[in-house]
Amino acid sequence: MGEFDLIDRIRARATTRDDVVLGIGDDAAILEPPPGKQLVVTADTLNAGVHFPEATRAEDIGWKTLAVNLSDLAAMGAQPAWCTLSLSLPGSDPKWLDGFLDGFLELASRHGIAIVGGDTTRGPLSLGVTAMGFVEPGRALRRDGARVGDDIWVTGALGDAAAALQSLFAGAALDRTLRARLDRPTPRVEAGRRLVGLANACIDVSDGLLADLGHICARSNVGAEIGLDALPASPALQRFSPAMRQAWQAAGGDDYELCFTARQELRDEIAAAMGGVAVTRIGSIVTGQGVRALDADGNEWRPPRTGYTHFE
Ligand code: ADP
Numbered sequence: 001m002g003e004f005d006l007i008d009r010i011r012a013r014a015t016t017r018d019d020v021v022l023g024i025g026d027d028a029a030i031l032e033p034p035p036g037k038q039l040v041v042t043a044d045t046l047n048a049g050v051h052f053p054e055a056t057r058a059e060d061i062g063w064k065t066l067a068v069n070l071s072d073l074a075a076m077g078a079q080p081a082w083c084t085l086s087l088s089l090p091g092s093d094p095k096w097l098d099g100f101l102d103g104f105l106e107l108a109s110r111h112g113i114a115i116v117g118g119d120t121t122r123g124p125l126s127l128g129v130t131a132m133g134f135v136e137p138g139r140a141l142r143r144d145g146a147r148v149g150d151d152i153w154v155t156g157a158l159g160d161a162a163a164a165l166q167s168l169f170a171g172a173a174l175d176r177t178l179r180a181r182l183d184r185p186t187p188r189v190e191a192g193r194r195l196v197g198l199a200n201a202c203i204d205v206s207d208g209l210l211a212d213l214g215h216i217c218a219r220s221n222v223g224a225e226i227g228l229d230a231l232p233a234s235p236a237l238q239r240f241s242p243a244m245r246q247a248w249q250a251a252g253g254d255d256y257e258l259c260f261t262a263r264q265e266l267r268d269e270i271a272a273a274m275g276g277v278a279v280t281r282i283g284s285i286v287t288g289q290g291v292r293a294l295d296a297d298g299n300e301w302r303p304p305r306t307g308y309t310h311f312e
């Protein structure tokens with residue numbers, strides 16, 4: 001099966017939208033953004049062995065490839081619309097591609113996002129997406145809007161994916177719910193939409209809470225204090241020792257939850273507005289720089305590492 005057969009296989013299964021004037025099949029796509037909206041664009045690539053274990057199922061790779069990009073749109077408060085898909089594949093394997101598309105398109109249909117083009121080449125397994133969405137002009141959630149006195153919040157639970165990865169590396173038995181949190185993260189798209197007009201700043205937790213909250217602090221020129229004991233943990237994480245659990249929650253990464261800041265007066269409104277997604281208050285924005293994590297006794301806690309960075 002050649003490059004064009006693979007592309008045909010994608011086109012045959014991809015659903016489209018009314019605002020796609022011209023989708024897969026020409027030299028480029030033609031898209032019609034709705035009048036009066038701003039276009040939000042993001043790109044993320046997953047490489048085998050770097051962003052997912054080599055043995056990950058094709059379906060899960062497909063899901064995660066789109067999920068990490070939807071998570072970036074969510075962190076901006078954007079409504080997903082379109083994406084491109086760049087595949088670097090070691091060989092032409094229609095069965096692998098079908099599995100990949102199963103996971104990718106299942107998540108795509110949940111969020112009404114259409115594949116409008118892409119690129120298909122031979123090389124080490126690497127999956128790239130550019131995702132596009134819409135936001136009301138000037139209303140996107142950004143990293144630079146945090147104010148001293150803001151509450152710091154996080155959606156869902158932290159640390160599950162890091163726990164799963166660690167267990168995999170250690171060859172330990174792995175809880176299925178933890179494994180699913182690593183392989184099939186839930187992008188908080190709806191939560192991000194609901195935070196427009198409420199949150200002052202927002203980021204998605206991909207590299208680890210301390211590292212990502214640190215980006216909000218740097219861009220907003222403020223500091224942050226968070227309580228280790230306040231970090232939300234899933235039931236599946238409870239069976240690990242507090243020391244391991246807290247390191248994964250604060251610095252593990254791959255959570256794809258949203259971390260956001262908002263004025264204290266909005267506490268009740270935020271708790272009520274999230275449409276079934278749990279939100280937890282974990283600390284406050286303060287004057288100064290950087291993120292301080294405090295243990296139950298109020299002592300500063302330093303993680304074994306703050307978060308994932310490439311080239312280190
Ligand atoms: P060109 O050589 O002009 O870049 P390609 O042969 O790369 O064209 O692609 C042909 C068409 O198929 C284009 O519309 C492109 O966007 C689409 N396409 C290629 N690869 C993919 C893919 N992995 N997913 C979706 N569309 C793809």
Ligand code: MG
Nearest residue numbers: 027118119120
């Ligand atoms: Mg091309």
